[in-house]
Amino acid sequence: MLVLFLFLIGIFIGSFLNVLIDRLPKDKSILGRSYCDFCKKTLKTKDLIPLLSFILLSGKCRYCHKKLSYQYPTVELLTGLLFVITYQFATLNFQFSIFNYQLIYYLFVVSGLIVLFVADLKYYIIPDKITTVLGILASIFLLFNPELIIPHLVSGSLAFLFFLAVYILTKGRGWGFGDVKFAFVMGLILGPIGVVLALYVAFLTGATVGIILILWRKKGLKSIIPFAPFLAFGTYISLLFSEIIIPHLPFYLW
DSSP states (O other): OHHHHHHHHHHHHHHHHHHHHHHGGGTOOSOSOOBOTTTOOBOOGGGOSTTHHHHHTTTBOTTTOOBOOTHHHHHHHHHHHHHHHHHHHHHHHHOOOTTOHHHHHHHHHHHHHHHHHHHHHHHSOOOHHHHHHHHHHHHHHHHHSGGGHHHHHHHHHHHHHHHHHHHHHTTTSSSOHHHHHHHHHHHHHHHHHHHHHHHHHHHHHHHHHHHHHHHTTSSOTTOOOOSHHHHHHHHHHHHHHHHHHGGGSTTOOO
16 A cells, blocks of 8 residues: 555656656746646646546547647656655665655655656756755755765765866767756765766666667767766666665776
């Protein structure tokens, strides 16, 4: 029942994350009622039930019958699943309870990572407001764990300087400044070893996906591929699985 409860909470939060994904990159207010992107008709409560409304409406707007993006049910379902996975793994390995502040912190971080992942993938924009909120959450978490403040600050600063150096040397062609700011937040969240793992995963998956897209002729050598989705993926993997993965990696020193 607890897992089902978390999944339901997750899909409802996923519905709100869709609002953030579509409005923040366009500098639109996240307040106000949702509306159809095509006919601009204000949606009723029955049109906004996560997953269920999309299925009952056959993926179309009730009013103009235009096909809706699969982004909406995908983000809702993904959020629900990641909430469950995060809870299950955290309680198994860290003995978190549902009321543990660290688990709640993890779920907030996961939500922010989903927004960054999809927003950059869809709009090639990393919303500063989400990066800022994640930075504030990480800072509050560190206040509850003062022994982590210095190593996490150093990690964030070094990650920031590395990304900034590449940004300057490539004149923004390597990645955008949003990635530079997000790198600092990654260090705050993950700490020294965790951020190295996250970047390792991000570069590995990014290179793999890039090669596949080039071989499939979906992208060229000079095509822009958003990097924040890989950074967000690496951050999530490191957040939960670093203690398992790191001892088996070549860069790990005992």
